[in-house]
Amino acid sequence: MSIAVDYADFAARELRGVSPAYERLALAVSRDDELLTLLGTLPPTKRQPNLLFGVVRLLGGPVEDPAAFHDFAVTHWPAVQAEMRVRATQTNEAGRCAVLLPLLAALPQPLALLEVGASAGLCLYPDRYAYRYGDQRLGAGEPVLECTADALVPPTRLPDVVWRAGLDLNPLDVTDTADLAWLNALIWPEHAHRRERLRAAAEVAAAEPPLLVRGDLVDDLPALAAQAPADATLVVFHTSVLYQVPQPRRAAFVDLVRELPGHWISNEAPDVLAYEGLPEQPGRALHNVLGLDGRPLAWTRGHGQSMVWFG
Template structure:
């Protein structure tokens, strides 16, 4: 897909109905030959809309007016291009813990959590957040510390056993090509810039989850998911159940590396939880029935077996029978 078509598709398929600001900006970029030429000078993975818009916001550029955005971006292209080359789209959505929690709580306790593609590690604290699960026709199911500053709500349908308590986590570690440090104002500013302008709830949740992480920083290691995962997994305490997990990560990994990762993680002790877009990883037990109504679902699996469809930001969970 050429760059102009990429931005037009982003405007129509991803931003529309979610972010009027980004819908307008993406169309403006698609119709600006000068900006398209600048973007085409970057490696293809660095041309993505979220990365460009996040970089401009991180540098203090305007996003509310498309004409001002186009002028500012062209005038400051050296800074924008340097930021785009140095950074990645690492949206660290703590709300995904709401779909991970039912699986984590049913594994043998205590747990040693190892997240692949951890970003700043905000999904390594499922025991520190407060959850509200909403089922049609049933009372809300509440679990987690009531005093937690992070409050997560997840709608539930289908066969999903909900836990009565959060898991006991005794070790938490993350692996990332470019781990972020929430104690670093620049890294936290980058995470904030990646939240779309209208998503005020996500921004507040990011701020609250960062406070949790700063109080008890996780072990974050820079490394590759194939070469460096076994060594980090070996550092987990042997008395705990190792859980390797990832969410919205493998779509950015070449298919050959995904196959190698599957072999690597399957050879580790403990358990493996994957929460990825449908089709990114072929489930070991075959493809489940399509999700109801909403096609923008992730497939949640445990040790290669599909267990549920999940909202991409942890907002919903639909259990699979059988």
């Protein structure tokens, strides 16, 4: 798929009705020969819209007006491409806990959580946040994570988490100003509620920092998993991570995680982690598939804002 098609598809499937500013930008870039040529000089994994837009925001560039965005990106391309080469889209959206919670709450308690691609580890605190599924609220913490859940009886209890750890090639620290600035830059312009959610979740993580290990999802996963308490249910989970992993490495990870004790929760796009016999996807918007131990159970949106249960 060409870079232009990638940007146009991103505008149609992820941004339409969700971020008008980024929809305009993605469509403009898809038709911008100069920017497409510059993006073509980057490795394929470094060309995605979220990375480009986040880096321009981090550098103080404009994202509301496509013409101004073009001028800034082209003029400052050496700085833009340098940041894009060393950074990754580590969107640490705590809202994703809302689609993980129904599975976490149903597993044998207590839990030992291990997130692959953990970023700053904000999804390692599902027991500390509050949730609202329609009219039903669960928990008393902050932030409150809202999720529209179709064909699902919402959970009635929070999980009991006794151990939490994350594995990432570049773990982030929410107490570090530069790391927090990058997490903020990855949030889409109109999403003030997500910036507030990031602030509240970062306070939770800062009060009790998780164990975050710099490492590879295949080479270093067994050793970290072995540190989990033996009397807790190990849960290895990941959300919107495997698209950044080359296919052979992705397959090796799936083989490995299936052999570990405990359970495996995946939340990835269907073209990244494939399943046979999936029901029709709800609408044109991009959805992930929530799975437990390799069994697909629900369609979910990328920020945890909705899910459609079919399992």
